[in-house]
Amino acid sequence: xxxxxxxxxxxxxxxxxxxxxxxxxxxxxxxxxxxxxxxxxxxxxxxxxxxxxxxxxxxxxxxxxxxxxxxxxxxxxxxxxxxxxxxxxxxxxxxxxxxxxxxxxxxxxxxxxxxxxxxxxxxxxxxxxxxxxxxxxxxxxxxxxxxxxxxxxxxxxxxxxxxxxxxxxxxxxxxxxxxxxxxxxxxxxxxxxxxxxxxxxxxxxxxxxxxxxxxxxxxxxxxxxxxxxxxxxxxxxxxxxxxxxxxxxxxxxxxxxxxxxxxxxxxxxxxxxxxxxxxxxxxxxxx
Numbered sequence: 001x002x003x004x005x006x007x008x009x010x011x012x013x014x015x016x017x018x019x020x021x022x023x024x025x026x027x028x029x030x031x032x033x034x035x036x037x038x039x040x041x042x043x044x045x046x047x048x049x050x051x052x053x054x055x056x057x058x059x060x061x062x063x064x065x066x067x068x069x070x071x072x073x074x075x076x077x078x079x080x081x082x083x084x085x086x087x088x089x090x091x092x093x094x095x096x097x098x099x100x101x102x103x104x105x106x107x108x109x110x111x112x113x114x115x116x117x118x119x120x121x122x123x124x125x126x127x128x129x130x131x132x133x134x135x136x137x138x139x140x141x142x143x144x145x146x147x148x149x150x151x152x153x154x155x156x157x158x159x160x161x162x163x164x165x166x167x168x169x170x171x172x173x174x175x176x177x178x179x180x181x182x183x184x185x186x187x188x189x190x191x192x193x194x195x196x197x198x199x200x201x202x203x204x205x206x207x208x209x210x211x212x213x214x215x216x217x218x219x220x221x222x223x224x225x226x227x228x229x230x231x232x233x234x235x236x237x238x239x240x241x242x243x244x245x246x247x248x249x250x251x252x253x254x255x256x257x258x259x260x261x262x263x264x265x266x267x268x269x270x271x272x273x274x275x276x277x278x279x280x281x282x283x284x285x286x287x
């Protein structure tokens with residue numbers, strides 16, 4: 001649910017592709033909106049302020065934003081539990097589920113902040129077993145995993161406590177209400193036998209590539225980028241920044257479905273468009 005993390009998806013998707021089969025990639029769900037947060041005294045004013053905040057961030061990242069945000073998410077737990085549960089059904093399913101959950105905020109403007117809303121957002125994801133997803137999302141094992149992620153996010157490495165860069169979001173660790181710190185979102189932590197590198201905040205792909213090459217020279221794959229049709233088929237949906245970074249060739253590919261947002265299109269593969277909750281024929285994302 002973090003707009004800076006949403007804006008980092010182009011770089012992260014390219015990095016995952018360039019490191020495919022060479023690394024183990026693990027997400028930690030840091031819980032941006034926690035159950036312990038006090039409710040806003042004026043939800044309408046809070047929503048207006050947060051919508052403006054997201055708009056300013058998307059001006060930097062060029063990521064889509066919802067034309068209208070209905071509310072600030074009541075909590076990150078339901079979507080984090082569903083995303084964590086989806087990982088038990090394989091990488092491809094988990095990626096598609098997480099993407100749909102992000103799009104509820106930044107495309108639909110209807111945050112998946114309940115279990116029912118999160119489940120509705122995943123309708124039609126290829127290969128997904130929805131009954132298993134709902135069961136796993138309510139299981140003690142997945143709850144414990146997300147609790148561990150939340151705790152890990154509140155034990156940042158020393159380097160991010162005073163992070164500085166030219167980025168509009170350098171990623172300096174955030175103070176918490178408990179008197180400690182948590183990682184700013186997103187933060188990528190690269191670990192190898194030779195050590196680790198922390199890359200916090202919003203950074204260009206080149207910053208991640210340089211850190212990987214410094215830690216593990218020659219690890220990145222330099223194969224040719226995907227064609228537009230291949231990229232859209234692989235990912236299901238692509239933002240404008242993503243299609244520029246992940247695909248090479250004439251755009252749009254045949255059959256691509258443009259979905260309007262508050263600041264440019266989201267491109268859907270026709271199969272994705274047939275079940276996407278933002279399309280007129282898709283299910284409603286509201287709980």
